[in-house]
Amino acid sequence: MREIKVSRLSPYPAEEPTGFAVGFTFSANGRSGYMDTVVSYDETNSDEEAVSIALDRLKDGINSQLAGFETKSPLL
Secondary structure, eight states: OOEEEEEEEEEESSSSOOEEEEEEEEEETTEEEEEEEEEEGGGOSSHHHHHHHHHHHHHHHHHHHHHHHHTSOTTO
């Protein structure tokens, strides 16, 4: 079963932030991974919208990794 969760949502960079750092952990078949991106404040009006934009940017990479996880045995 595939699972994708928001694991990071914070102002970025810490000093004088210009956007949100949004990260996702994802797992399938006993394996997990992480990807993140920065969504600038100019692109979004809320943290919820930032998550949506970030997921749209990263979904191809996340789905590719998940597909690779699903081809491997969970016992290794």
